[in-house]
Amino acid sequence: MSTNRVLMPFKEHGHSHKKCLISAMTMAEKTCCTRGVKLTKLRRRVLELVWSSHEPVKAYDILDKLRDEHSGSAPPTVYRALDFLRAEGMVHKIESLNAYVGCGEPEHSHIGQFLICRDCGAVAEMDDADVRELLAEKAGSLGFHIDRELIEIKGLCAACSTEHR
Amino acid sequence: MSTNRVLMPFKEHGHSHKKCLISAMTMAEKTCCTRGVKLTKLRRRVLELVWSSHEPVKAYDILDKLRDEHSGSAPPTVYRALDFLRAEGMVHKIESLNAYVGCGEPEHSHIGQFLICRDCGAVAEMDDADVRELLAEKAGSLGFHIDRELIEIKGLCAACSTEHR
DNA sequence: CAATTAATGTTATATTATAACATAACATAT
DNA sequence: ATATGTTATGTTATAATATAACATTAATTG
CATH class of the missing domain: 3.30.1490.190 (Ferric-uptake regulator, C-terminal dimerisarion domain)
Structure with a gap:
């Protein structure tokens, strides 16, 4: 019996990513709702940016994008959102890359x-x-x-x- | 049959560390000699500082100590020495701590x-x-x-x- | 709606690491 | 021994990652 649970498998190259993104965001909304925590506009946006691909995303790359959308963004803006998302298991940090990836299964810790x-x-x-x-x-x-x-x-x-x- | 090779075990608290240090430095000298690479004074000193305990050491803590001894020390001084020591397997980086520990068995990669x-x-x-x-x-x-x-x-x-x- | 808490804004700074170029030390061939 | 190339170190500057501290705004609750 295999215990090899795959929370987020590799996708074929060039797969249509829209579905991953929608599914992740839907799951996040649902999980936050269940837990009674708030997926604010900012947190949702940061999560979307993390989920923009299956590659780990850098905090300052997220910040650059946020700044395009809202000039009042600063490092704490990103790190706070990431802290929240990590605490809720929606994002993991890859320590060896100082970068962040979306979690495919945030609902169970x-x-x-x-x-x-x-x-x-x-x-x-x-x-x-x-x-x-x-x-x-x-x-x-x-x-x-x-x-x-x-x-x-x-x-x-x-x-x-x-x-x- | 256990394959649980322990390269560097936990020591009892308050163990006399001098032996660990001497053994590590001796091993390093020997290994460098065998490989024909140079354990320069600076590299040796950085390795000693990494081996000053069994706890991971921060690069800038090493730098502070080096500066006490030689004012011309700067970040590259430390990072280059660490790069050399890591390449030779004498030091490992603990990514989750951004800190460095000595390796108990550098002679085999x-x-x-x-x-x-x-x-x-x-x-x-x-x-x-x-x-x-x-x-x-x-x-x-x-x-x-x-x-x-x-x-x-x-x-x-x-x-x-x-x-x- | 007042009081409280949670979230975000803002400024500053801490921490970790590398780039780029200059000089010095060392090795090797002549 | 000295010119030459190579390796190591010195030096200055800056990049990349992350947090502290305090102000303001938004949301929640009594």
Whole structure:
């Protein structure tokens, strides 16, 4: 039995992204509503910008876009929105890139395992129980108790592998 | 059979660190010599500063110390030395902390899995083949080929768990 | 609608890292 | 030994990432 839950798979290159975006935004609205937290106009916009692709987005790139739309935007504008979105599990930070990606499944809290393609830059998110268990076991054998794990894997996605052949 | 190689275990709190430091520096000298690369005075000093404890060290903290010793030190001084040491596997960067730790086994190139205690701040380094294999398998099932993996686990080390009881 | 809380605006600054070019130290060939 | 090339370091400037602190506005609630 596989526990390889894929929260957000790699998409074929050039897929129509509109559906991803709509689905993510709908899910976010719904999740916020359920939780009684507010997805304000600003937060929604930042989430849209994060979801503009499957590649991690930089905070200052988001800021540039916000500034085009509203001159009063500043770093805190972005970081606060990102903090909110991260706290609600709608966005994850990729620490090794200082960049942010949308989460495909914000409604259930989790800690993802990220696959990052070195070629197209896209990120996929797994949430694999076997991996978590194995790490817990290995860490446990050293007397270490895990709170949170950060897993960011760099490599080549299937689509990019194919193109390279 | 366990594959849980521990490159740098957690030490009991308050252990005499001098031996760790001497051993690390000796190993570094030896490894550089074998490889025909130069552990210059500056690089050696930066490595010592990284090894001043088992906690990740910040680049600008290193810089402050270097400046005490030589006023001509600047950010590039530190980052270049760190780049060299990282390239030679003597230092690892903890991406989630923007900080640097010494590697217990620079002589064989590897990608470690880091356990970071939220209480004492110490870092242990594992290099576990089972974990690597499982991740390769899981990623592989998505058609993803792994180049490098980043694993940084936050939690509570054995010594800190004991103290909390 | 007054009081409170939450969200955003605004200014300033902290932290982390690199670019670009100059000089010095070291190695090697003549 | 000295010219030459290479590696390492010095130096100045700036880029990129993130937070602090306080003011204002908007939303919520008593």
